[in-house]
Amino acid sequence: xxxxxxxxLQNARELERQLTAHDIEVTLAKPPAKACCGGxxxxxxxxxxLVREEDVPRVxxxxxxEWLEAVRREGVDPANLVALKxxxxxxxxxxxxxxxxxxxxxxxxxxxxxxxEA
Numbered sequence: 001x002x003x004x005x006x007x008x009l010q011n012a013r014e015l016e017r018q019l020t021a022h023d024i025e026v027t028l029a030k031p032p033a034k035a036c037c038g039g040x041x042x043x044x045x046x047x048x049x050l051v052r053e054e055d056v057p058r059v060x061x062x063x064x065x066e067w068l069e070a071v072r073r074e075g076v077d078p079a080n081l082v083a084l085k086x087x088x089x090x091x092x093x094x095x096x097x098x099x100x101x102x103x104x105x106x107x108x109x110x111x112x113x114x115x116x117e118a
Contacts, residue, residue, distance in 0.1 A: 001027050001050035004059050012047040022062055024055045060107070060114040067095050067113075 005015055016026045027050040051059055068078050093100045099110035106116040 002053045003048045004051045005049040006031050006046050008044060009047050012049050015049050019059065024058055025052055064114045
């Protein structure tokens with residue numbers, strides 16, 4: 001199992017329900033300690049959502065579909081997203097992690113969310 005998400009318990013439980021409904025095996029686990037955490041840094045507690053490594057592409061496709069559906073609900077044609085540019089680099093921030101950079105194989109260069117057809 002590999003970490004797919006790190007989020008609050010409430011979000012982790014929702015992701016667990018969503019992924020399980022798509023026949024993706026999920027395990028919730030405590031993430032490794034962060035370098036900043038000595039218990040007093042103010043970080044909220046997080047849970048990792050683990051999936052089988054072979055299911056990562058399915059998780060990415062599902063998250064891309066969910067994101068595109070959210071874009072459609074806002075009245076934006078996803079085909080026009082390439083025309084939307086922000087920041088000095090002229091690139092869109094990743095909706096999952098906020099990273100602004102070139103896509104790698106159609107995916108976010110930081111978190112790997114599939115944003116464009118590879």
